[in-house]
Amino acid sequence: MLTIDIRPIKGILFVRLKGILNKMNIVKLNNEVLKFQEKAGIKNIVFNVSELEDIDNYGKHALLKSFNLCKRNHGQSFICVLDNQKIVKKLQPSFQKNEVVTDELTAIKIINS
Numbered sequence: 001m002l003t004i005d006i007r008p009i010k011g012i013l014f015v016r017l018k019g020i021l022n023k024m025n026i027v028k029l030n031n032e033v034l035k036f037q038e039k040a041g042i043k044n045i046v047f048n049v050s051e052l053e054d055i056d057n058y059g060k061h062a063l064l065k066s067f068n069l070c071k072r073n074h075g076q077s078f079i080c081v082l083d084n085q086k087i088v089k090k091l092q093p094s095f096q097k098n099e100v101v102t103d104e105l106t107a108i109k110i111i112n113s
Contacts, residue, residue: 001025004032012044012111013037014104018051021059029062037066043075046107049091050082060094067099078107 002025005016015033019025037045045066049055067077079100081088091100101107 002028004029006032006036008040008042012046012108013040013042014046014048016048016051020054021049021052021062022054022056023058026058026062029059030065034062034066034069037069041073043070043073044077044111045070045075046078046080046104046111048080048082048104049087050080050084052084052087055087055090060091064094067095076111078110080104080107 002017002019002021005014005018007014007016013033013036017029021029033045036042047063047066063079070077077099079091079095080103081091081100082102088100101110
């Protein structure tokens with residue numbers, strides 16, 4: 001099961017994911033996040049995955065699609081992990097170190113700098 005909380009705040013789309021992001025439910029992420037991102041022309045996105053229990057390669061690919069869309073829109077993307085080391089290990093090496101931050105405030109500071 002995957003729950004998605006989406007909140008656009010001051011030009012940044014915050015997406016908080018909870019549960020499991022895998023082949024079985026990436027359609028939900030694509031329908032709720034990617035379609036919104038494309039329609040609204042979102043440039044900056046922050047995924048908070050601190051409450052994810054698991055992620056597979058399909059889930060990582062879905063996040064990468066969103067990151068690529070932001071890059072095409074000349075924006076920035078970040079993944080907030082807090083202290084979820086299990087997810088950090090699964091995300092490496094698909095994401096660059098500068099794309100993974102500990103919290104949402106750090107991402108906001110980088111985007112606004």
